[in-house]
Amino acid sequence: MVPVGDVVLFGISVLALWIGARLLVTGASSLASAAGVSALVVGLTVVAFGTSAPEVVVSTEAALEGRGDVSVGNVVGSNVFNLGVILGLVAVISPFRVAETLLRRDALAMAASTIVAAAVLADGVVSRLDGAILLALLVGYLGALAVAIRRDTAGDGDKRRPEATDGATLPPDGQDGREVRFGLEAGRVLAGLLLVIVGGRILVDSAVGLALAAGVSEWAIGATVVAAGTSIPELVTSVVAARGDDVSIAAGNVIGSNVFNVVGVLGIAAVVRPLTVDPAVFVALAWLAALTAFATVVLATGRWLTRLEGVALVILGAGYSVASLVF
Numbered sequence: 001m002v003p004v005g006d007v008v009l010f011g012i013s014v015l016a017l018w019i020g021a022r023l024l025v026t027g028a029s030s031l032a033s034a035a036g037v038s039a040l041v042v043g044l045t046v047v048a049f050g051t052s053a054p055e056v057v058v059s060t061e062a063a064l065e066g067r068g069d070v071s072v073g074n075v076v077g078s079n080v081f082n083l084g085v086i087l088g089l090v091a092v093i094s095p096f097r098v099a100e101t102l103l104r105r106d107a108l109a110m111a112a113s114t115i116v117a118a119a120v121l122a123d124g125v126v127s128r129l130d131g132a133i134l135l136a137l138l139v140g141y142l143g144a145l146a147v148a149i150r151r152d153t154a155g156d157g158d159k160r161r162p163e164a165t166d167g168a169t170l171p172p173d174g175q176d177g178r179e180v181r182f183g184l185e186a187g188r189v190l191a192g193l194l195l196v197i198v199g200g201r202i203l204v205d206s207a208v209g210l211a212l213a214a215g216v217s218e219w220a221i222g223a224t225v226v227a228a229g230t231s232i233p234e235l236v237t238s239v240v241a242a243r244g245d246d247v248s249i250a251a252g253n254v255i256g257s258n259v260f261n262v263v264g265v266l267g268i269a270a271v272v273r274p275l276t277v278d279p280a281v282f283v284a285l286a287w288l289a290a291l292t293a294f295a296t297v298v299l300a301t302g303r304w305l306t307r308l309e310g311v312a313l314v315i316l317g318a319g320y321s322v323a324s325l326v327f
Contacts, residue, residue, distance in 0.1 A: 006209035013203035014229045017054040020195025021233030025050035027188030034182070044106060044145065047249065048256025051233035053193065055261055057200030058230050059269040062222070068275035070204060070222035072126065075266050076117070076284045077227025077324070078234075079258045083291040084317015086231065086238050087254050091310025093239065096247035098299050103248065105148060106255045107299035109141060113262040114292045118285050120266070124277050131270025138263040203229055216325060219278035224321040251299065258292075280324070287320050 028046045055078050062070035090096070098104060116137065120130045203226060211221035234257050238250040269275060291313070298305045 003209060003213050006206045006213065009202050009206035010210065010225075010229070013199045013206060014232060016195045016199030017203065017230060018232045018236065020192045020197075020199055021051050021053055022192070022236070023188045024053055024192030024196065025233070025237065027185040027192060030185045031182065031189075034185075044103075044252040044256040045142075047237060048253050049260050049264075051237055051253060052257045052260045052265065053196045054200055054203075054230035054233060055265045056268060057197050058203055058226060059265050060272055061201050061204045063269040063273040063275060065204065066273065067204070067208065067218055067222075068126075069217065069219035069278045070208065070226060071269045071275055072121065072266065072277045072281060073219045073222025073224075073284070074226045074230060075261050075269075076281065076288055077223035077320075078231045079114070079261055080223075080284070080288050080291060080320045081227055081231045081317055082234055082254045082258055082261075083288075083295050084313050084315075084320065086235050086317075087251070087295060087305075088310040088313030088315075088317060089235075090238050090242040090247060090250045090254075091305040091313065092307050093242040094247050095304060095306050095310070096251070097304045098248070098251060098302055103252055103255065104300045104302060106145070106252070106259065107296050109144075110255050110258045111292055111296040111300075113137075113141075113259045114285075114289055117262045117266065118289065121277060121281050121285060124279065124281070126266065126270040126275040126277070128271055128274055131267045131272075131274075134263045134267030135271065138260070138267060141259060141263060200230075217278060217280070219280050220324050223280075223284055224324045228321065255299070284320070284324070287316075287323075291316060 025047055028050050055074060059071040059074050062068070062074065098107075116134070120126055120134065207221050207226045207229075208218060210225070211218050234253055238253050241247070241250040241253065294313075297303075298309070
């Protein structure tokens, strides 16, 4: 019998993660706005990394508890969910073609990070050395992104202001009748981070309890229920952005989150504690590789992602969850 307490705690933890990530991203985006950072950059970095905060906390908490299956399953499952369900829903809401060269480059970076994940997980163990290498790649990725952003925006006169995660355009410095309150926005960031940390801890504990009660493996729970729960911030942010005709922000959120999940989240978790993974990871990686290859072709070549293809992505993303729980 499934314990009601764990179900309630799981629901509370998901809500805490969503609210926390919302506060974190909104506060960070406002601070970025005050600094004059462009909307596309905010989507690829601040929003993408901010919405990945739940994955960081949950995978690290699971690693500390010696639950490598939950930790790695969360990373792989979240990336499948991002590319399948989230990117698919964005296309269903608003079919789009990526024109920005920055996004195209990052789509290739997403494909490369997936190959790296497969290589790291090939022996079923993610060591501290593997984690350190992944974090070094993250630093290199951020450095390359910064250089590309500076080169692409230099002299183009594009001073578009970043947009809030609810699709509204953030006001410029000191306009809309008041200046950006740095203390208030910093408080939002801290409050959001606290909610994400607490929610992540509760999510891991309740998910493991549900797995034991339902008789399914910790890997299956980590790769499906936990992964979907920690991807809720990406889902909400991308869907809202797509409804506001901001598909570049939505796509940037998915791409940036997937890169960060592999080199950042997995790297941090492995450095905290080496991870041992269920052999089922290879099937999950094959599924992720197929979705990544499709998304990379669409995004990197700049062709249209249609509603029909969006529906197919959603089906594939949802099918992964069903297959993981059944098999």
